[in-house]
Structure formats: C-alpha cells, structure tokens
Amino acid sequence: MEIKRLWHTLRLCLIRNGYKRAEYAKRKGIYNNIGENVMIQSRKVPLYSQLIRFHNNIQVASNVTFLTHDVTHNVIKKKIPNSKIPEKIGCIEIMDNVFIGSNSTILYNIRIGPNSLVAAGSVVTKDVPPNTVVGGNPARVLGTFNDYLQKRSLDVNSYPENLKPVNQRINSELAEFEWKKFDAVKSGK
Known part of the structure; x- marks a missing residue:
C-alpha cells in the first residue's frame, strides 16, 4: 500500500x-x-x-x-x-x-x-x-425509493421520541423497550 x-x-x-x-x-x-x-x-x-x-x-x-x-x-x-x-x-x-x-x-x-x-x-x-x-x-x-419512504412513514413499531439514541448510544430504557418488542414479535404475541 x-x-x-x-x-x-x-x-x-x-x-x-x-x-x-x-x-x-x-x-x-x-x-x-x-x-x-x-x-x-x-x-x-x-x-x-x-x-x-x-x-x-x-x-x-x-x-x-x-x-x-x-x-x-x-x-x-x-x-x-x-x-x-x-x-x-x-x-x-x-x-x-x-x-x-x-x-x-x-x-x-x-x-x-x-x-x-x-x-x-x-x-x-x-x-x-x-x-x-x-x-x-x-x-x-x-x-x-417512494415505496420505501411510505413504508417507513407507516412504521408504528418505532421507539418513543424521548428514548431516541443520543451520540450513537442507547440508554437501558430503550434497550428494554426494543427487547420487549423483539420478544413479542418472535413469540407471536
């Protein structure tokens, strides 16, 4: 090099x-x-x-x-x-x-x-x-691209605004929120 x-x-x-x-x-x-x-x-x-x-x-x-x-x-x-x-x-x-x-x-x-x-x-x-x-x-x-935009704007599984990552870091509340959502989807609830 x-x-x-x-x-x-x-x-x-x-x-x-x-x-x-x-x-x-x-x-x-x-x-x-x-x-x-x-x-x-x-x-x-x-x-x-x-x-x-x-x-x-x-x-x-x-x-x-x-x-x-x-x-x-x-x-x-x-x-x-x-x-x-x-x-x-x-x-x-x-x-x-x-x-x-x-x-x-x-x-x-x-x-x-x-x-x-x-x-x-x-x-x-x-x-x-x-x-x-x-x-x-x-x-x-x-x-x-427009289909993707529409799909993303309809995404209701997003996290609450007050939990958003800051400086490329997530807090424990956001991690817990995401794991609960993940577990619910994967277990079919």
Whole structure:
C-alpha cells in the first residue's frame, strides 16, 4: 500500500465520526469529490480513490468496499507472459440522497442514481437507476425509493421520541423497550 494512502487510512481509523471522516477526506482531496452532508463509515482508502465521486446527502455504512479496478491482468500475464492486457480501472459516482448499507461492494464503472438505497451486503455490478432500492448479489431492483419512504412513514413499531439514541448510544430504557418488542414479535404475541 502506498505510504500516503496508508497514512490516510490510519488517520481515518482515528476519526470516530463518519461526517468528520468525510470532511477529513474532502479537506485532503482523497476522493475526486465529496459534496455536502456526506457520512463515510468506512475507514479504508480505496485504491484509485480519485476515481470515486460523492455528491450530496450520502450515507455510506461500515465496511463498504469501492472497487475501482480489477487485477485479472496479473493472472493473464502469468499465464501468457507476453500479453499486453492492462489493468482494468473505472469510475464510481454516487449521486444525491443515497444510502449504501454495510458490507456492500460497489464495482467500477457504476453510477448510483439519486434518491436510491443499496441494501446491506449487496454487490452492485450495474448502474442503480434513480429512485430505487436495490439489494442482493448481484444487486437487483427491490422497489422504489417512494415505496420505501411510505413504508417507513407507516412504521408504528418505532421507539418513543424521548428514548431516541443520543451520540450513537442507547440508554437501558430503550434497550428494554426494543427487547420487549423483539420478544413479542418472535413469540407471536
């Protein structure tokens, strides 16, 4: 790993807040672009990070992998020593109002359209159309962003406002509330 990339990765590991992590990356020019209100939980600086562009209001959960290249050319060169097959690289662009769930992988030459959600654990191999929810391996369209919004607004199983997490911490009352709700659903009550 290049020293500068390693240094930035180490610095990102020490920054506990995803918004501050994105601000550090923006200030240091790690990515091609980082817009406003961007949160990046990932701490590893991807190879060829200048090929990644984040627009506005983006949430990137933990352990998301951005692959701006592949290394199959190395295998081919070992098999066919005189081959002239270059490393394949490409850009990744994340448009406005996007959430990317934990442990997802975004391949190169991908644009995630505005107002989209990528479910946790997804492998995005094709562009994500605007206003969609995708998930799976490979990621496929699961629904629309508007359907998701409507479903979330009708969610009556939310916790009371006075118990909401503060500074990424929950109190014992909220934990007890959630466990009671969980147990009731799982026991069929």
